[in-house]
Amino acid sequence: MSARVAPDAVRTVTCIGAGVIGGGWAAYFLAQGYQVRAWDPAPDAEEKLRHLVDASWPALTELGLAEGASRDNLTVCATLAEAVEGTDFVQESAPEDLELKRKLLADIDEAAAENVVISSSTSGYPMTDMQTACARPGRTIVGHPFNPPYLIPLVEVVGGEQTDAEVVEWTSAFFEAAGKSVITMDREVPGFIANRLQEALWREALHMINAGEATVEQIDRSITDGPGLRWPFHGPMLTFHLAGGQGGMAHMLDHFGPSLLSPWTRLDAPELTKELRDAVVEGCEEEAEDRTIDDLVAERDRQVIAILRAMGKA
């Protein structure tokens, strides 16, 4: 068996699936100076991918490109086999469909050289459930990013039951060498850590819209002008530590702990009826006013960079 390349010696990466997330990964890896090979079966995939890379490039340039970084280092391939040829690492970002991912990971496993690590961007499937059809499941792992992967530093790394422990270590070291902030989980949790938290908020928001308790705009502003301003620095836990004054978290829990029992949260998901779907879509369109998706992406990128700079992280 040939040796696996060292995590900081990776030169070529492959992106399988090149939509919002796969395209975002491709842009990020290009900016970090890697050679990027991409494959996506959609007929218009290359056009969309190049549009996304071009749209992200001003933000990436502003943050500073690695030596040798260039959009010319992107090769869009006609087949999966061509895309994994000579690669050091594969990031899969195909649609969130368990059967599709099972088959696709098995296909990548069959095509890629035996020591290449295969990471999935899945938002919540445990790798244990996705690696079942692979001949060499030991090298399959979850590397869960956040949109846009070219700006948000976090990646959650977690293996499945058949993933080799050494592959978990290698993948975390690789993402760190690539400039990411890595959380390595020692067990599988549905939704990982961050998505579990995001989904709780999302579920409550849908409940409030469904019940007519809040508009889409009010929900967004309640976070952007409220708790969201504290989260980039301290996260929800240290934020509440300070909410307890000099008594810190101990006072916070003793004081507000009993309110955990009050019916503020509604843990079951609301039914996604057509009315609810339409109200959420219309609310977003109203809030966006005349800003297109491209305008909103550019606006978001500028703001994320400003926040990263304010925190001394860029």
Ligand SMILES: NC(=O)c1ccc[n+]([C@@H]2O[C@H](COP(=O)([O-])OP(=O)(O)OC[C@H]3O[C@@H](n4cnc5c(N)ncnc54)[C@H](O)[C@@H]3O)[C@@H](O)[C@H]2O)c1
């Ligand atoms: N959008 C997010 O915010 C987000 C965040 C983190 C993780 N993810 C995860 O990333 C993955 C991709 O999501 P997305 O938002 O980029 O979706 P998307 O719909 O934007 O892109 C999916 C891409 O996969 C391609 N595709 C379809 N069938 C394929 C196949 N058999 N093999 C390879 N590619 C195929 C499609 O043509 C499309 O370009 C999902 O697993 C999703 O859960 C999404």
